[in-house]
Amino acid sequence: xxxxxxxxxxxxxAALALGLAACGSSEPExxxxxxxxxxxxxxxxxxxxxxxxxxxxxxxxxxxxxxxLDAEFKKLTGADVKQEWIPWPQVNDKFTAAAAGGAGPxxxxxxxxxxxxxxxxxxxxxxxxxxxxxxxxxxxxxxxRGLETIDGEIYAAPWGGGTRAVLYRxxxxxxxxxxxxxxxxxxxxxxxxxxxxxxxxxxxFAFNGGxxxxxxxxxxxxxxxxxxxxRENGKWVGKLNDPAFKEGFDFxxxxxxxxxxxxxxxxxxxxxxxxxxxxxxxxGMYLTAPWDIATIKEESKGKVKEDNLSFxxxxxxxxxxxxxxxxxxxxxxxxxxxxNAELAGEYLKLAAGKVWGTKYAKEGGFLPVYAxxxxxxxxxxxxxxxxxxxxxxxxxxxxxxxxxANETKAVLQNAGRSVIEGKKDxxxxxxxxxxxxxxxxxx
Amino acid sequence: xxxxxxxxxxxxPGLLVIAGLLMWPMxxxxxxxxxxxxxxxxxxxxxxxxxxxxxxxxxxxxxxFWTSLRNTVVFAAVTVTLTLVLGTAVGLLLHKLGKAxxxxxxxxxxxxxxxxxxxxxxxxxxxxxxxxxxxxxxxNLLPDWLSQALFGQADWSGHPWLNDTVxxxxxxxxxxxxxxxxxxSVSVLAGLKSIPSELYEAAKVDGxxxxxxxxxxxxxxxxxxFAVLTILSIIWDFKVLAQLLILAGQTNREAYNLSLYAFTxxxxxxxxxxxxxxxxxxxxxxxxxxxxxxxxxMVKQGDELR
Numbered sequence: 001x002x003x004x005x006x007x008x009x010x011x012x013x014a015a016l017a018l019g020l021a022a023c024g025s026s027e028p029e030x031x032x033x034x035x036x037x038x039x040x041x042x043x044x045x046x047x048x049x050x051x052x053x054x055x056x057x058x059x060x061x062x063x064x065x066x067x068x069l070d071a072e073f074k075k076l077t078g079a080d081v082k083q084e085w086i087p088w089p090q091v092n093d094k095f096t097a098a099a100a101g102g103a104g105p106x107x108x109x110x111x112x113x114x115x116x117x118x119x120x121x122x123x124x125x126x127x128x129x130x131x132x133x134x135x136x137x138x139x140x141x142x143x144x145r146g147l148e149t150i151d152g153e154i155y156a157a158p159w160g161g162g163t164r165a166v167l168y169r170x171x172x173x174x175x176x177x178x179x180x181x182x183x184x185x186x187x188x189x190x191x192x193x194x195x196x197x198x199x200x201x202x203x204x205f206a207f208n209g210g211x212x213x214x215x216x217x218x219x220x221x222x223x224x225x226x227x228x229x230x231r232e233n234g235k236w237v238g239k240l241n242d243p244a245f246k247e248g249f250d251f252x253x254x255x256x257x258x259x260x261x262x263x264x265x266x267x268x269x270x271x272x273x274x275x276x277x278x279x280x281x282x283x284g285m286y287l288t289a290p291w292d293i294a295t296i297k298e299e300s301k302g303k304v305k306e307d308n309l310s311f312x313x314x315x316x317x318x319x320x321x322x323x324x325x326x327x328x329x330x331x332x333x334x335x336x337x338x339x340n341a342e343l344a345g346e347y348l349k350l351a352a353g354k355v356w357g358t359k360y361a362k363e364g365g366f367l368p369v370y371a372x373x374x375x376x377x378x379x380x381x382x383x384x385x386x387x388x389x390x391x392x393x394x395x396x397x398x399x400x401x402x403x404x405a406n407e408t409k410a411v412l413q414n415a416g417r418s419v420i421e422g423k424k425d426x427x428x429x430x431x432x433x434x435x436x437x438x439x440x441x442x443x
Numbered sequence: 444x445x446x447x448x449x450x451x452x453x454x455x456p457g458l459l460v461i462a463g464l465l466m467w468p469m470x471x472x473x474x475x476x477x478x479x480x481x482x483x484x485x486x487x488x489x490x491x492x493x494x495x496x497x498x499x500x501x502x503x504x505x506x507x508f509w510t511s512l513r514n515t516v517v518f519a520a521v522t523v524t525l526t527l528v529l530g531t532a533v534g535l536l537l538h539k540l541g542k543a544x545x546x547x548x549x550x551x552x553x554x555x556x557x558x559x560x561x562x563x564x565x566x567x568x569x570x571x572x573x574x575x576x577x578x579x580x581x582x583n584l585l586p587d588w589l590s591q592a593l594f595g596q597a598d599w600s601g602h603p604w605l606n607d608t609v610x611x612x613x614x615x616x617x618x619x620x621x622x623x624x625x626x627x628s629v630s631v632l633a634g635l636k637s638i639p640s641e642l643y644e645a646a647k648v649d650g651x652x653x654x655x656x657x658x659x660x661x662x663x664x665x666x667x668x669f670a671v672l673t674i675l676s677i678i679w680d681f682k683v684l685a686q687l688l689i690l691a692g693q694t695n696r697e698a699y700n701l702s703l704y705a706f707t708x709x710x711x712x713x714x715x716x717x718x719x720x721x722x723x724x725x726x727x728x729x730x731x732x733x734x735x736x737x738x739x740x741m742v743k744q745g746d747e748l749r
Contacts, residue, residue: 101486264603407712410693
């Protein structure tokens with residue numbers, strides 16, 4: 001019996017021990033260096049190495065950009081750059097481990113909506129001085145720095161803006177004589193027609209119920225004038241019970257429940273999982289960002305050709321123009337534990353500066369954050385769609401707890417699923433979600 | 444060195460390793476469960492703030508805790524029972540089989556047991572994939588009337604298995620059962636080999652049926668083996684994490700069990716290590732109580748037999 005007892009303690013504690021083993025070490029924090037010198041400091045930093053984390057899959061286009069940027073940086077400063085690529089689904093785990101154990105990068109790419117949460121965990125270094133000392137960075141419009149500015153300090157430089165639009169199979173649309181949808185009814189009709197002709201295992205318009213589900217739900221709701229929550233008297237007040245929100249939510253759940261334009265078996269898929277199915281010709285339309293095109297080209301091994309892909313803005317219900325898109329984008333930030341803040345600051349100035357920042361945006365399928373460059377894009381065949389909806393872009397509640405509601409607790413994803421599976425009606429599900437959203441945002 | 448000291452000296456290295464790798468982290472988890480701990484506190488750049496029982500009261504107020512607890516307990520009860528019954532049955536079969544067949548079977552069983560949990564879960568997820576899974580394919584092969592009569596539906600194409608808590612747990616049970624009963628079988632087989640064959644001959648002479656022989660001869664003699672196997676199975680099945688994480692994913696919170704709930708609280712942004720630790724402590728306490736009660740019962744029954 002003693003063996004069983006010891007085994008019991010051993011087994012239970014082993015799991016906990018393993019979880020904690022990784023979080024043991026603590027490293028002294030490097031003092032932030034306020035005297036970041038002007039951009040071209042010559043080979044002052046020769047022999048040093050800067051670790052840079054890029055997020056996503058290194059497809060040919062972005063890899064080439066990164067190599068060129070790093071070569072340019074070496075020419076200017078003499079320092080080498082070690083690039084590491086973190087796939088999006090692992091970002092949270094990597095950041096958590098890095099922030100707990102100190103084994104982080106010097107500079108990292110970061111989603112703009114992730115800045116508040118990682119700032120709250122002390123993972124990012126304030127770079128207000130870097131911003132002020134760079135003639136380029138200080139040109140970035142203030143309304144694009146909302147998520148990055150916390151208590152008067154800037155924690156990340158906007159690198160490229162990314163809104164969402166509907167990616168569709170142009171060849172299928174032509175073959176089936178489908179016009180680009182201008183209203184929600186047309187969108188559903190187009191999706192149904194695709195399913196009719198391309199097989200019922202094809203999703204006409206893919207439902208997103210994964211970690212980025214609110215990109216889709218948000219657009220639908222905003223286009224009707226609804227929103228998630230509003231700040232009233234210093235507190236967040238949930239708006240999920242408003243009729244406008246409910247109408248958008250109904251359309252969202254009915255994509256699966258009533259219209260069946262997306263399969264019931266994939267209620268938790270995120271946009272990356274949808275993209276994989278799209279590359280395998282199993283999806284007709286889905287809401288995503290322009291950089292998916294490069295990945296699809298590679299992933300489908302040439303089966304889905306680039307000229308068969310095109311974007312349209314997600315329409316509003318009655319056809320009165322594009323639905324407001326989520327104001328997304330990627331930033332570049334200095335990691336809190338860097339031992340080389342000065343060099344990291346130099347890297348930021350170069351990468352997010354006008355030349356390389358614009359190049360990052362254009363080649364990676366983002367929108368440039370510099371106003372004159374952005375306005376030049378409106379006539380671009382692919383980017384025009386995004387440039388015009390960028391003007392109407394909206395943000396999620398600006399609170400570091402939003403990530404918990406959005407990804408960890410997945411409040412609206414769970415509400416949506418319970419409605420689709422018929423466990424709750426929409427009003428009850430939204431009432432519960434509203435209560436939970438308020439609790440999370442106000443904690 | 445006095446002779447009475449020698450056993451303790453020999454035990455010391457083992458105890459030190461257990462204390463360092465298990466007891467100390469355990470103590471830390473308990474301390475953490477009374478604190479508010481995020482990443483800066485783990486790193487030591489900001490002090491952790493004591494919040495008393497707040498982590499505990501918060502999780503007890505949360506519905507998620509209670510559905511997780513229900514899922515954990517029901518899953519463990521069903522899986523432990525099935526594992527022991529199937530494991531014992533196969534153990535008895537192995538004992539009856541000839542040398543060659545029993546070897547073949549043991550190799551098969553051991554291969555299933557040797558598959559890492561993550562790989563096993565991925566295999567089972569694919570078997571039950573809605574579009575490409577073999578489960579739906581097989582069900583579609585059934586004659587429509589039979590399928591209709593048995594399950595109330597004839598068309599299984601695209602039938603989702605991993606949406607609903609009940610079907611997720613059905614597959615989880617299969618997955619865990621598949622990987623864990625071989626160990627029970629082999630342990631039971633080892634126990635069976637140690638029972639003198641005279642006892643069985645005597646039972647046979649007295650005209651005992653195989654069923655009766657099992658309960659009157661085999662089971663009482665193997666009681667200590669079963670006691671250990673039950674405890675181990677309970678512990679293993681209470682802590683299932685990797686398989687559930689792969690089958691259900693992290694956004695389907697109705698399907699959480701306590702381990703997955705603790706994991707999500709502690710490591711997803713924003714990390715709440717304090718409440719994650721509190722859930723882990725509750726899980727550990729539950730296991731300790733179950734183990735304690737069970738062991739006492741076994742010891743008592745053992746005394747009665749004497």
